Amino acid sequence: MKKANDHGKFKYGMVIDIDKCTGCGTCMVACAAENNVAVRADQSDKERTITWMRLYKISNGKEFPKAEVSYFPRPCMHCDHHPPCVSVCVATATKLDFNTGIVSQIYTRCIGCRYCQAACPYGARYFNWWDVFPQDKGMDRYLTPEVSPRMRGVVEKCTFCHQRLMRAKTLAYAEDRREIEEGEYVTACAEACPAQAITFGDLNNPEHEVSKLIKHPFTFRLLERIGTEPKVYYHSNRDWIRKLGDNFLPGEYTPVVNKSWAEEEWSTKPGRDEF
Amino acid sequence: MKDPVNSPKKSSDRGGDRPPSGFFPRWMNINLLAQDVSFFILGLIGASIVGWIIFPAVLYSKHPQPINFNHALHLDSEKVDGIEGETKAEKCLFCHSFRDDGTFAGIQKLEKCTECHDDPESPLGETPAEKTFMTKYVANEEEIPWLVYSKQPDCVYFSHIAHVKMGNIDCATCHGVFADNEKLPLYVKNRLTGYSRDIWGKRISGFYWNKKFSDRMKMDDCARCHTEKDQEQNNACFVCHK
């Protein structure tokens, strides 16, 4: 048995640029369409509506007309260090694959105890309270065979579109290659984002764009201090957004000061805070 | 005191405040024990019959394939144009081919058959199977409802190209030898699961000595092979599940 920090070849992860994110929700729809996610008549009950990728609306808390909103797109974080869901799963239905960094979820193995759902600090796991679809509407005609539809009573979550990794590998094999190139395996949300806010790649490969982006001082992760080492990173020029990445006590948050470097190298414009 | 063992029990002995007679309790009576053992064995035999013979007979139903496809005939390069190749696998791939994107076509659709069997009026051979094939399927442009011996549950992902092309594993390693078959075996279906018996293995016991990979197609068998071939990283859940 390998240790949690003894990693394999790949470590897939993503960087989401919140300033580019337009809050349009295409990532959510692309995710649902790609992964055979169930739809129900009432989807306003957000505790029971399944959204592997979910937008959280945040606000800077200022009064009109200084108020502004923004969004945290939240897939599964694919925690790299002792994923809480994996630790608690009694059925070994969810595991961290050290070779890809992807936290898997096997529906047929899941017993539906929902312990993982309670353990996940990001609320990224969803329980199937119902079967996939209302029957007899012909909606099963758009289901993809690449992802197994879930039955009632199991937990599901974002898989970093694992089927797309398999697709990319299969194509590479057909073309007599063993390795896949950057960009060949990209999640559905990253591909669909019309503003190209999501970058996906191998964090172990210094050549990949994601590896470069995570070094930026404006890049942060959600609830970084609980030590689960999420592989989903966020990026924003706006201080108030970065501050919402964790539950800071007053005075705990230190704004990033390394701005001159950032502006020259990375940023095309100052954040709105400085405009 | 009389020998309690040998003393016949009389109803008159009972009653009163006499303690139970003898050192050995009555149920240890050798005759009774012998009877017990024989009935026990009877039950044992009965259960074995139920478990080993009746249960499998009830559990499985047998279905013939819609057409008796002759693999041996079709793999004869003298009879079939284009079937060539050094290895058996290469020959198999003539029909059971990879698509351009690397996915596996599996059992081909009618379209592939009609590349040769194009005219329903003029069969290429003389077998009754071909005749049925021509009249029933080719003429009506109907797909043949093959029963797939190796069909896995929906949650299973299997990449043929990774095993056959990149791993150089022969088709027969997992599927057994089909290439020399003149007749398709009966499709034996598990009434409970709906899957072919070949998945769980032909042996109802589930025990094998020197198990071949073609004997069974369960998760453990995949994992065993990965481990044996030093591909342990491929035992991660998402490699074979979707």
Place this chain on the structure above:
Amino acid sequence: MKITRRNFIAAVVGGVAGIQATPLPWKFTDDVAIWTQNWPWVPVPATGEFTDVSSVCNLCPGGCGIAVRKVDERAIKIEGRTDYPVNPGGICPVGMGGLQLLYDESLRFTGPMKRVGLRGAGQFKEISWGEAFDIVAGRISNLRKKGTPEAIAAVDGNPEGTTVSVLIKRLMRAMGSPNYVRPPSINDTYRMGNLLMQGTLAPMAYDLENSDYVLSFGAGLLEGWGAPGRVMNAWGMWHDGNPAKRKTRIVQVESRASNTASKADMWVAPRPGTDGALALGIAHVIIKSGQYDSRFIADHSFGFEDWRSLEGVNHTGFKTLVLEKYSPEQVAEITGVNPKTIVSLAKGFVSAKTPVAVYGKGKDNLNGSLYEFMAVQNLNALKGSINRSGGVLLPDPIPLSDLPLLEVDAIASKGLKTPRLDQAGTMRYPFTDSLINNFTDAINRDSKSPVDTLLVFSANPFFTLPDGGGFKKALEKIPFIVSFSPYRDETANMADLILPDSTYLEKVDDIVWPTGLQYPLYGLSKPVVEPLYNTKNSGDTVIELSRAIDDSVGSGFPWENFEEVLQTRAKGLFDAGGGLVSYDPDAPAWQRQTAGNGPKPEYESFDEMWEGIQSEGMWYRPVSSPRSWKGLFNTPSGKFEFSSKLIAQAIENYSNKISKKAALKNMGLAATEDEVCMAHYEAPKAGADLSAYPLKMLPYEMINLASGWIPSPPFLYKTIFENQLLKDKSFAAINPKTAAKYHLEEGELVAVKSPAGEVQVRVNLSEGAMPGIVYLPLGFGHTAYDEFLKGKGVNPNNIVQAGQDPISGYPVWWNTPVKLIKV
């Protein structure tokens, strides 16, 4: 031997022990476990061969390229095309969920149908196409025989200039009815403004990608304005820094903290309907500081300085008007925007290299105001951002061929002479093509509907019109309604006959110049799957219908099928030359600046070009270098007109008929003299007692909810926040200060009442809402479709009390007075 109880127990024990040594318990347990994984109601999607079909999305006029992934014959996923000029890779959420619109059977009509239930109940009986054609053709030819073809009317929601809409217009002419109306769109405002100020018939062409300062007046850049795939891609690029390494700044002018406003570099919030005044205030600062492009003003504009006409009459120019009436302080009074902000906006705009001022109102499926457009376009002129990279470009109209001239018979020519019901194009609305709100009023005014038969194409006016439910009443009065919608929308449910169109994934259709794009593009969608049901492309339906009516009408439609019409029109694209039919992502269409000698043609014959268009779905001509000024402005003065001579002429014409005062009043103008020819601020007329209705209601649009005639794919409801929709109630965004006045708390039920009606919503306390304004989301409140869409929230259109925009006559839907009543 007798079997005793004891023997029996021994046998059972033996049996139980024995069974452990057989496979039965173990195999049985295992099999049962597998059995529980195979519930028959959990679908197992069939696998097969994966393919990608390239097409073009036709759900909005944006025309994004889409690649549809298929397994054998089933479409399983829609993705954005990277080899399409409009949207390099991305699409909007509505387009992403498009397969649900194809496959959700309860959203669709599965064949031609006849109404059997009450109007609106949605009960239909399937009939044959032959029977359907007989019914509608019989009715129409009867009207023609009676000599009243003008009693036929059509509402056409297909974007202007598309081949289907050209055919529908032609059918109306051939039958002899002038009553062809369209739902409003921002393109109507653009078209009119372009005509008056620049004299061009080409659509608005904003060179967003090359701009370094985007000053957007109300355009919902992130709410779905223009081609969403294009604008959001530009958004990403602006944040990356475009290839010239300039830092693009985005300023949003809007009263609500929409996504665009929040995400922009700066947000300015004027009161709704005062965007024009703000633009004029910025113009004031620019003119006063003298930082305008004096060369452009001198060489290529008319009406900036005061001028004297040939008759020797002195006229006021734009400069005088603005300096007099629109100082930052005066504008602050109107708009509520701090004078300092106005000055800083002006500074930002003139100090940018290639700024552009964009006008819009949310998405593009509602109209704007003419004078607001003019005010904003003046800023582009002041900075010289016209016919310059990064500004407003002036391309030629798309060179599609006209169809052969239609010869109408005696009945038709008599019918065509009757006045249009909506009065569009009359002296009162001289530049307007169609005024659906007037059309509605005309039907509702009389006891008997002047329209006998209404044909509805690709539109759901019942739901989408900002008319306080007026069109619904009109539908109830119209004796016979035919819907060509593929979907069971509200308007179709009122129809007597359904001749269903195929959905956009099942048919050939064209997209003509997506809104706001800076270069001409002709897109062609193709059937991604075979039609699932007994539906027919409306283009073909129109041709067949014309023949079914009578020979005289039919003779105007000599084509075999719709595709032949498409080809006939596309001939012009070939003759014009210079178009491309394939796209290289490394050479974006907005970047190519090959001076003069354009890109090399990729085809030699028309057939070759058409084949290219069919397979790639595009014909476009990349942006070329700035065009020669000569003959560029086709206005009466031959220049960009700050002061429109056409407006002056129109008012004069009308004044010759009735008094000038009455003419101005009829055209909705409070201003007089030269001011009316120029951009100026007209205070909206109060349509109600403002003490009874102290607040304003403003409908707002979201990109993740379809508010036009296309239903929202059910997936979209996943993206709606719980403070926008909860169970069956939608939310009004209200500023906490306003809510406090009414003692309203988050989530509380409240009735929003306007003179036109009342809706019940929940309260969402939002600091992004301007105090005094109630913001209601558009797209909720369907009373048709299936359980995914029906009965969710309310439709703000039902309580809109729309005034009329001066001169254009388009509905002013952003100024409804309302009050709040706690429930």
